[in-house]
Amino acid sequence: MVHKFILRRLLMMIPVLLGVVLVTFTLLYISPGCPARNRLGEQATPEAIIQLRAEMGLEDPFIVQFGRYIAGVVTLDFGNSFRTDQPFFDEILIRFPTTLHLAGMAVVLSLLIGIPLGIISAMKQYSWADAGATFLGLLFVSIPNFWLGMILLLIFAVELGVLPSLGWSAGVGTEFSNWHHWILPTITIGASAAAIIMRMTRSSMLEVVRQDYIRTARAKGQTPFKIIFKHSLKNALIPVTTVAGLQFGFLLGGAILTETIFSINGVGRFMMQAILNRDSPVVLGVALLLAFTFSIVNLLVDILYAFIDPRIRSQYR
Amino acid sequence: MTNVNPQKQMSKEAMAPEKFAGTKRLDRFMEVWRRFRRNPLAVAGLVMILLMGVLAISADWIAPGTEFDPGYDIQNLPARLVRPGDTFNTGFLDDYGNPIYESVGIFGTDHLGRDMLGRIAHGSRITLLVAFLVVTISMTLGVTLGAIAGFYGGVSDNIIMRVIDVILAMPTILLAITIAAALDPGLHTIIIAVGVGAIPGYARITRAQVLTLRDQEFVEAARSVGANDFRLIRKHILPNCMAPIIVEATMGLAGAIASAAALSFLGIGLAPPTPEWGAMLADGRRFMLAGEWHMTVFPGVAIAMIIFSLNMMGDGLRDAFDPRLRSAGFSKKRFKRQLQAIEAKKAGAKEV
Amino acid sequence: MSEYLLDVKNLSIYFFIQEGTVHAVNDLTFTLKPGETIGLVGETGAGKTTTALGIMSLVQSPPGMVVDGQIVFEGRDLLKLSEAEMRKVRGSKISMIFQDPMTSLNPVIPVGDQIAEVLLLHENLSAADARIKATEMLTKVGIRPERAKEYPHQFSGGMRQRVGIAIALACNPLLLIADEPTTALDVTIQAQVLELMKALKVEFNTSLIMITHDLGIVAEICDKVAIMYAGSAVETADKYELFRNPKHPYTIGLLNSIPDIEKDEESLKPIKGLMPDPMNLPGGCPFHPRCDHATSRCAEVVPPRVEVAKGHFVKCLLFEEGGA
Numbered sequence: 001m002v003h004k005f006i007l008r009r010l011l012m013m014i015p016v017l018l019g020v021v022l023v024t025f026t027l028l029y030i031s032p033g034c035p036a037r038n039r040l041g042e043q044a045t046p047e048a049i050i051q052l053r054a055e056m057g058l059e060d061p062f063i064v065q066f067g068r069y070i071a072g073v074v075t076l077d078f079g080n081s082f083r084t085d086q087p088f089f090d091e092i093l094i095r096f097p098t099t100l101h102l103a104g105m106a107v108v109l110s111l112l113i114g115i116p117l118g119i120i121s122a123m124k125q126y127s128w129a130d131a132g133a134t135f136l137g138l139l140f141v142s143i144p145n146f147w148l149g150m151i152l153l154l155i156f157a158v159e160l161g162v163l164p165s166l167g168w169s170a171g172v173g174t175e176f177s178n179w180h181h182w183i184l185p186t187i188t189i190g191a192s193a194a195a196i197i198m199r200m201t202r203s204s205m206l207e208v209v210r211q212d213y214i215r216t217a218r219a220k221g222q223t224p225f226k227i228i229f230k231h232s233l234k235n236a237l238i239p240v241t242t243v244a245g246l247q248f249g250f251l252l253g254g255a256i257l258t259e260t261i262f263s264i265n266g267v268g269r270f271m272m273q274a275i276l277n278r279d280s281p282v283v284l285g286v287a288l289l290l291a292f293t294f295s296i297v298n299l300l301v302d303i304l305y306a307f308i309d310p311r312i313r314s315q316y317r
Numbered sequence: 318m319t320n321v322n323p324q325k326q327m328s329k330e331a332m333a334p335e336k337f338a339g340t341k342r343l344d345r346f347m348e349v350w351r352r353f354r355r356n357p358l359a360v361a362g363l364v365m366i367l368l369m370g371v372l373a374i375s376a377d378w379i380a381p382g383t384e385f386d387p388g389y390d391i392q393n394l395p396a397r398l399v400r401p402g403d404t405f406n407t408g409f410l411d412d413y414g415n416p417i418y419e420s421v422g423i424f425g426t427d428h429l430g431r432d433m434l435g436r437i438a439h440g441s442r443i444t445l446l447v448a449f450l451v452v453t454i455s456m457t458l459g460v461t462l463g464a465i466a467g468f469y470g471g472v473s474d475n476i477i478m479r480v481i482d483v484i485l486a487m488p489t490i491l492l493a494i495t496i497a498a499a500l501d502p503g504l505h506t507i508i509i510a511v512g513v514g515a516i517p518g519y520a521r522i523t524r525a526q527v528l529t530l531r532d533q534e535f536v537e538a539a540r541s542v543g544a545n546d547f548r549l550i551r552k553h554i555l556p557n558c559m560a561p562i563i564v565e566a567t568m569g570l571a572g573a574i575a576s577a578a579a580l581s582f583l584g585i586g587l588a589p590p591t592p593e594w595g596a597m598l599a600d601g602r603r604f605m606l607a608g609e610w611h612m613t614v615f616p617g618v619a620i621a622m623i624i625f626s627l628n629m630m631g632d633g634l635r636d637a638f639d640p641r642l643r644s645a646g647f648s649k650k651r652f653k654r655q656l657q658a659i660e661a662k663k664a665g666a667k668e669v
Numbered sequence: 670m671s672e673y674l675l676d677v678k679n680l681s682i683y684f685f686i687q688e689g690t691v692h693a694v695n696d697l698t699f700t701l702k703p704g705e706t707i708g709l710v711g712e713t714g715a716g717k718t719t720t721a722l723g724i725m726s727l728v729q730s731p732p733g734m735v736v737d738g739q740i741v742f743e744g745r746d747l748l749k750l751s752e753a754e755m756r757k758v759r760g761s762k763i764s765m766i767f768q769d770p771m772t773s774l775n776p777v778i779p780v781g782d783q784i785a786e787v788l789l790l791h792e793n794l795s796a797a798d799a800r801i802k803a804t805e806m807l808t809k810v811g812i813r814p815e816r817a818k819e820y821p822h823q824f825s826g827g828m829r830q831r832v833g834i835a836i837a838l839a840c841n842p843l844l845l846i847a848d849e850p851t852t853a854l855d856v857t858i859q860a861q862v863l864e865l866m867k868a869l870k871v872e873f874n875t876s877l878i879m880i881t882h883d884l885g886i887v888a889e890i891c892d893k894v895a896i897m898y899a900g901s902a903v904e905t906a907d908k909y910e911l912f913r914n915p916k917h918p919y920t921i922g923l924l925n926s927i928p929d930i931e932k933d934e935e936s937l938k939p940i941k942g943l944m945p946d947p948m949n950l951p952g953g954c955p956f957h958p959r960c961d962h963a964t965s966r967c968a969e970v971v972p973p974r975v976e977v978a979k980g981h982f983v984k985c986l987l988f989e990e991g992g993a
Contacts, residue, residue, distance in 0.1 A: 019483030023492075027499040126649060126731060135358075138632065142625035144575045146582055147617035150602060154610050165606060212772040218727055219767075220787040220836065221760035234777045253488025257579055261602070271491070272583060275498045283495065291486040310777060310820040355687070652685040652731050659736065 006303070013295045020291040021073070024284050025066055033278040034058075035082040056082070069284065078288075079281035081274075088285040092267065096289065099259070099266035103251040105182065106190035111244060113194040115237075118201025119228065125206060133198065140195035146257040149188035153261070156184060165262070185262045189254050193247040200243045204236040211235070238309055245301030249294040342556070352637040359633020365626035373441040380435025389439035389592040393430035398604065400611050401425040425611040427597070428604055433611065436592035437619050443593050444574055444623065447507055451573035452566050455512040459519025460562060464550050466520065467527030478524075481517045489514040493576055497585045507586050511576040515569050522565055526558030560638040567631035571624040578620050594620050673741070674876050675701040675724070675844060680738035682716070682723050682900075685731065689948040693719040695900040695955075697738070698974060698982075703843070706870070706877040708887035708908075710923075711897030712944050717880045718768070719900075721846045724878075725765055726755045742844070761791035764837040766866075768849040770829035774821040780832045781807065781817025784839055791840045806835040810865060827858035831865065838869055845870070846878045851886070863890065884927060888912070893980070896920045899945055899955035906981040916983045918960045954986065962987060 036052040037044060053059050057068065072079055078088035121133040157165035163180050208214065209232055217231045256268035263269070267286055274282035306313040353359055372379075382388030396405045396419075403425070404418040411417050424433035462481075466474040484492065496510040530536060531554060539553045578595030580586040582602075587593045594616040601612035677699050684691035694716040701707050709717045722728045724740055726747060740747040742763065747755065764787075767773040774783060784803035788794055794802065804814035810831040821829055830850060837845055847866065851859040867890055870877055879891055887894050887908065894911045895902040896919065904917040915921045922940035942959040945951055951958050957967035964986070972984045 015479065016482050016486050019479070020486055023483060023487075024495055027495050031499040032501070138358075138628055139621075139625060142571065142628050143621045144578060144617075144624070146579060147598060147613075147620060150598065150605060150613050151617065154605060154613060158606060158608055158610070212767055212769060213775040215722075215727060216767060216773045216833075216836070217775065217786075219725055219759055219765045221756040221758070221790050222786065223756065231775055231778075235775070249488055253490040256490055256494065257582070260583065272494070275494055275585070287487060287491060287495065290488055290491060294488065295486055308777065311822045314820075314823070648685045648687050648690075648732070651690060652734065655683070655685065655734060655736055 006299070009299050009302070013292075013299075016295065017288060017291055018070075021070065021284060021288055022066070024287040025069065026062075028278075028280045028283060029062055029065070031278060035278050035280065038277060039082060073288070078285040081282050082279045083274075083277050083282075088281050091270070091282070092285060092289060095265060095267050095270050098264065099252065099255050099268060100293075102182070102185055102189060102255060102258070102264065102266060103248060105186045106193060106251050107244065107248055109186055109190040110193035110197050110247065113190075114197030115201050115240065117194075118198040118240075119205055119233070121198070121202045122205035122209065123228065130202075134202070137195045137198045137202075140191050141199065143192065145188050145192055145254050146261055148191055149184065149258055149261040152184045152188060185258050185264060188261070189251055189258045192254075193251060196247060197240060197244060200240050201236065204239050205232060208232045208236045234308055238305065241301050241304055241308065245297050248297045249290075252290050252293060349634075349637045353633050356633040356636060358629045359637070362626040362629030362633065365622065366630065369441055369445065369623050369626070372438050373445055376435070376438035376442055379438045380432060387439075389431070389436045390590040391431060391435070393426070396421055396426050396430040398428055398609050398612075399426045399430075400609070424615045427600060427612055428609075433597075433615055436597060437594070437615060440592040440594045440597065440616070441619070441623075443504075443587070443591065444577070444620075447504070447511070447577045448570045448573045450508050451512045451515060451577070452569045454508065455515035455569065456519050456562065456566050458512075459516040460523045460555070462516065463520035463523025464527050464555065467524035468531055468546065468550055468554070474524075477520065481520055484514065485517050487514075489572075490576065490579055493580055494583065494585060497580050502585070502588055504587065507577050507580060510580060511573050514576070515572065518565055518569065519562060522561050523555075523558060526561065527554055530554050530557055564631055564635045564638065567627055567634055571627035571631070574620065574624055574627075672702060673700045674703045674705075674743065675878075676739070676741040677720075677724070678739040678741070680720070680723060680740060681736050682719050682728055682733060683736050684733045691947045692950055693733070693900055693947055694723060695950070696971075697897075697900065697902055699895045699902050699905050701844070701876055701878065703876055704874055705893065706879060706891045708879045708881060708891035708894045709897055709902075710881060710884060710887055710894055712882060714944055714947060715897040716900035716947070717897055718848050720897075721765060721848050721878065721880055724846060725759055725763060726750075726752075727759075757791070760787045760842075761840040762842055763844045763846065764840065764842040766830070766833050766837045766845065766847040766850045769853045770826050770833055771853065773833055774829055776821055779818050779820055780824070784817075784832070784835050787836055787839050802839070803835075806839050807832070809838075809869065810835045825858075827854050827862060830854060830858075830862050834862070834866060834869065838873055838875070841873055842875060844876045844878070846880070848880045849882070852881075852883075866890070884923070896923065899950055900947060901955065901984065902982075903956065903984045904982065906978075910978065910981050914978070914981070916977055916981070916988060917956075917985050918962055918987075919956050922959075954984075 034049065034053070036049045036056060036058065040048055040052060050059075057065060060068075069079065076089065078092075080087050081091055084091065117133055117137075121130045121137075124130045153165050156163040163184055209227075214227060214231055217227050222231070252267075255266060256272055258264070259266045259268035260272055267289070271283065271286040273279070274286065377388055380388035380391070382391060395408050399405045399421045401421075401424055404420050405426075407417045407419050409417045422432040422434040424437065426432055427436070462477050466477040492514050493510040496513060497506055500506040500509065527550075536549060536553055539549055544553070577586060578593070578598070581593040581595030582599045584596075584599060586595060589596065597616040598613060598620075601609070601614075601616065605613050677697060680694055680697040681692075682694040684693055697716070697720060699707065699709075709720060711717055719728065719733075723735055724742075724747065728735065735748055738748070742758070747758065750758070774780065778786075781800060781803045784806050785796070785799040788799040788802050789796065792799070792802075800817070804817050807814050807817055812828060812831055812835075816824075821832070824832065830853075833850070837847075850866065851862050854862060863886065866877075869875075870890075877890075879886065881887060891908050893905065893907050896904045896911075896917065898919050904911065904915070904920045906914075911920065912924070915924055919940070926939045940959055945955055945958070951968065953966070953968040953970055954960070954963075954972050957963040960967065967986055970986060972986045972989065974982050974984050975988045977983050977988050
């Protein structure tokens with residue numbers, strides 16, 4: 001049954017997430033720099049630093065620290081930020097919706113642009129429109145999104161002055177009335193995803209329209225419109241779904257750069273600051289959160305598969 | 318899992334085992350090259366990459382330096398933030414007492430008066446070096462792990478693939494940032510940070526290929542004449558799964574360049590005054606809102622251009638390795654000529 | 670109007686690919702009367718499938734193109750019809766059964782809906798009526814009606830080909846084109862499907878173009894035969910006439926290469942050489958490099974179509990008017 005499949009997949013996520021925590025934890029453990037010194041300042045006496053390190057549990061052996069963190073995670077206690085001393089959970093609750101909103105909008109944008117363009121490009125194979133779309137697709141795959149963000153800022157905020165240079169910094173929310181704040185970040189983060197989805201849709205459509213069952217549909221006297229939307233699209237979207245799911249993960253990662261450029265108070269910028277401050281609980285928490293989100297999205301994609309493809313649906317039964 | 322299965326993208330033809338090495342392999346290489354050459358985008362990519370190589374070689378000629386003053390760090394403070402085409406006041410007066418103005422390099426100068434063109438030229442060396450090393454190392458590790466996992470299966474396969482799942486569960490850039498932050502800054506750190514995230518791609522491709530190849534007759538035949546596992550993998554299996562690995566490596570060069578630039582942009586890559594393109598963008602960002610567009614535009618164009626070239630080349634290689642994907646290229650010219658001939662005949666028939 | 674349901678005249682179909690021009694069908698001529706069955710027989714690559722797709726106007730274009738000829742069906746040249754007019758013909762007046770049943774059905778649409786689709790397109794039916802008629806068609810081809818909701822992957826190859834037949838016959842077409850409908854099936858299933866086609870052909874009074882490389886199938890189901898070589902019908906005749914009195918050296922070679930239980934094994938004579946590359950056909954008669962009777966003229970002159978007996982046409986210089 002489907003429940004069983006979902007449950008099994010959720011259980012399979014546990015070792016992977018444990019691995020993510022282990023990797024991140026080890027990296028932080030060997031990182032240079034001392035959080036206690038960071039908090040106390042350069043003038044702190046060695047005794048004070050050692051005392052604070054002991055209080056923070058940094059003097060314990062690796063395995064103890066790791067075990068303590070895992071034990072905390074199980075009870076949803078992700079520790080307090082070294083810098084603000086606020087619980088990680090509270091800090092992330094402010095920021096995660098922002099990042100999710102940004103990544104979600106970017107995915108929607110990339111699907112809305114990528115899928116139709118991919119279909120048109122495939123349908124008009126060998127035409128100038130196809131050549132142009134293919135070229136632009138490859139171009140936007142190649143432009144690093146942080147540079148795209150800077151160029152957009154240069155054009156629309158600096159030269160033309162029509163859009164603001166800041167995203168959701170303090171006071172600017174994700175409400176629709178603030179659309180002019182989030183239009184540039186969304187394009188920045190979504191452009192390459194749109195290009196990747198367009199390329200995937202195109203090649204997938206080209207593959208599908210050469211299939212025998214499309215010829216069967218044409219032999220029935222079916223119209224080109226219905227051949228595309230009834231017979232081809234559903235089959236072509238199966239691989240596109242995978243890519244869209246993977247893109248969501250890349251978008252979450254890309255948020256680190258985009259949020260930095262647009263000063264958006266989201267998870268990515270939070271993570272970046274935490275890394276520079278050696279704020280281990282925050283780095284760990286964000287890594288875990290992003291890996292968890294990514295795994296859940298992949299699971300959703302697999303479930304979506306079953307809706308699209310009856311062959312996979314019958315495997316789950 | 319949910320990754321796109323590389324096998325699906327390569328047709329049987331591309332995976333067809335070469336049972337006779339040597340001349341046949343050369344023939345096949347020529348065949349691939351012939352198809353590659355016919356693809357204008359791919360050739361354009363290759364040419365642009367070669368030009369980038371020329372730029373890297375001629376960096377010392379474009380911006381010569383000394384032992385203590387490397388070519389990329391020659392500061393000229395009066396010439397700070399000069400945009401391309403503008404001149405700057407040298408502070409000197411000519412014989413008539415008028416200030417002397419001088420022009421700067423075609424890309425302008427940065428906030429320390431350093432020539433942007435010279436820095437970009439020197440930066441191309443770092444970019445190409447990092448990309449090459451990242452791909453070489455991650456490809457070696459990934460292919461080895463994938464081959465072991467695919468060839469032996471069982472426990473080793475399980476362990477390797479679970480580790481790979483862990484790496485894949487973290488967004489690449491996040492992994493790179495965490496690694497870069499944990500190690501001392503430097504070239505080796507960037508290479509490790511970027512390289513680790515690239516291993517899973519090679520491992521998965523190789524594993525999938527090895528799985529399909531290991532039970533084929535020619536491998537069995539080699540085994541029956543006493544080839545050991547290492548020789549079997551190295552001589553008989555890996556040469557037959559090179560096509561998708563080469564494509565992945567080409568795209569991997571592009572990915573490595575993008576990731577390395579992102580790390581430097583975030584300030585956890587190479588330390589200043591290294592002319593890493595991403596680090597130059599980080600400088601550019603500081604002066605961007607003041608309208609100093611040239612510091613942002615040129616390094617970015619350089620990054621985008623080389624990534625674009627590599628991707629064009631990668632696409633071209635994939636098509637060249639697997640002609641079926643291109644659906645037997647269609648000749649527009651002859652098709653149109655025929656169409657015109659038919660229409661002309663029809664028109665002629667009507668007149669009569 | 671002529672006595673023929675289908676009159677294919679001088680049909681040529683080329684594919685323009687980068688490597689060269691593929692001459693898939695060359696100057697092909699044959700006719701078919703209402704209710705009649707013709708077998709298009711030839712090796713792989715002889716242009717049989719391209720001919721079928723040409724009649725349906727389904728040749729992938731680009732790179733393919735019908736460069737010459739006429740396909741007169743019910744007195745109209747199908748090649749002159751617009752795409753919209755042609756869509757009304759496909760599926761209703763001419764329909765097609767494809768070679769590989771494993772790939773010719775859409776994997777994400779239930780089989781019942783795939784049959785109902787063609788009914789909705791051509792018959793004035795409501796969705797509910799179309800569904801009822803679709804289950805009736807399923808019953809006719811020997812599939813339980815409750816399986817209409819199932820997807821193609823839940824059926825075996827033979828069952829899927831039955832679904833293909835149901836789709837093709839749903840609108841009671843005048844002409845059915847079957848492109849090697851049994852090649853991909855097991856031998857026992859082949860016989861069943863062939864029997865089914867034969868029975869339904871009589872029931873629906875449909876003309877049939879049977880594309881095959883199997884002369885056994887021809888003997889069983891066809892009235893007349895066109896032997897195809899390098900995109901052209903080198904010999905066309907009534908089935909009995911052709912088997913008893915083959916003229917073209919290729920036909921003779923083809924008949925000789927079939928093992929006959931009653932004859933001595935040693936008389937098996939395979940045709941020497943290989944089918945020519947359709948991108949690079951030899952000049953003159955395309956068969957001359959493999960022909961034992963070839964003369965120097967054969968390499969220069971394209972043989973005309975000659976009627977050697979009533980309804981028996983041969984394209985070979987040996988039978989040229991006034992010649993041998």
